[in-house]
Amino acid sequence: xxxxxxxVDVSPEQSFRVRNKVNPLDYNQWHYHPELELTFIQKxxxxxxxxxxxxxxxAGDLILLGENLPHFWRSDEAQEEQACEAxxxxxxxxxxGNSFMNLPELALLKDLFQKAKRGIRIRGESQQEVSTxxxxxxxxxxxxxxxxLLRLLQVIAHSPExxxxxSSGFHSSLSEAETKRMSDIHTYTLxxxxxxxxxxxxxxxxxLTPNAFCRYFKTHARKTFSQFLLEIRxxxxxxxxxxxKLPVGQxxxxxxFQNFSNFNRYFKAITKLTPQEYQRLHKGGK
Numbered sequence: 001x002x003x004x005x006x007x008v009d010v011s012p013e014q015s016f017r018v019r020n021k022v023n024p025l026d027y028n029q030w031h032y033h034p035e036l037e038l039t040f041i042q043k044x045x046x047x048x049x050x051x052x053x054x055x056x057x058x059a060g061d062l063i064l065l066g067e068n069l070p071h072f073w074r075s076d077e078a079q080e081e082q083a084c085e086a087x088x089x090x091x092x093x094x095x096x097g098n099s100f101m102n103l104p105e106l107a108l109l110k111d112l113f114q115k116a117k118r119g120i121r122i123r124g125e126s127q128q129e130v131s132t133x134x135x136x137x138x139x140x141x142x143x144x145x146x147x148x149l150l151r152l153l154q155v156i157a158h159s160p161e162x163x164x165x166x167s168s169g170f171h172s173s174l175s176e177a178e179t180k181r182m183s184d185i186h187t188y189t190l191x192x193x194x195x196x197x198x199x200x201x202x203x204x205x206x207x208l209t210p211n212a213f214c215r216y217f218k219t220h221a222r223k224t225f226s227q228f229l230l231e232i233r234x235x236x237x238x239x240x241x242x243x244x245k246l247p248v249g250q251x252x253x254x255x256x257f258q259n260f261s262n263f264n265r266y267f268k269a270i271t272k273l274t275p276q277e278y279q280r281l282h283k284g285g286k
Contacts, residue, residue: 044084
């Protein structure tokens with residue numbers, strides 16, 4: 001979607017912002033900001049877009065996003081009682097000053113900030129330790145805030161339990177002309193993925209011929225539109241399989257697949273599992 005520059009307000013007595021039990025969907029559109037952002041999902045689920053990455057999210061997810069990395073979170077449910085909640089820390093990479101960041105002891109931290117430009121997911125024991133430190137960070141003031149932030153960043157920097165979200169070749173392009181078209185494409189696809197989407201229709205939406213559209217989308221998304229659509233459909237199917245409320249055949253149709261054979265083939269190509277294997281592995285959303 002069209003990324004807009006979000007201004008992150010910080011109070012005069014603080015150098016970075018910590019917000020507890022906020023809705024990560026407050027900025028439910030494609031946006032970016034110069035601050036790094038560490039988000040711990042406390043409640044809710046949905047789909048997360050980060051650069052060229054599309055994944056479902058759920059309570060317990062811990063994500064570190066680098067500066068100016070476009071992203072947004074989309075909830076599964078619109079009901080207020082099921083709203084998402086998150087603990088969010090936002091800070092500029094150099095808020096403590098360039099001289100401080102150039103200290104040799106902080107080489108590992110600089111490397112972490114560079115890695116965060118692809119988006120990072122933190123799992124396992126590291127996730128538990130960092131989320132606990134984030135909770136403590138939301139309750140303290142003064143110098144203790146700085147020390148705790150350094151501590152949790154150190155845990156992430158040393159963690160063997162991180163995975164990248166964006167592909168290694170991803171480079172964010174924020175030109176107005178390009179992102180306006182991508183905004184329309186994302187919005188249309190999210191609204192219509194459960195039914196048949198004709199290439200001619202989505203191409204016409206952004207005033208391109210089908211061939212020009214295919215070239216344009218692959219250039220800016222680093223994947224074909226067909227792959228993009230498949231990832232959204234399979235991601236939706238994964239969520240429904242984890243919930244376990246519908247038979248697999250109904251999930252196939254609700255996710256936009258026209259027949260069960262294609263559903264099985266594309267699902268396994270992306271997840272490396274059949275729908276039934278995925279459901280057994282993640283039964284109950286665990």
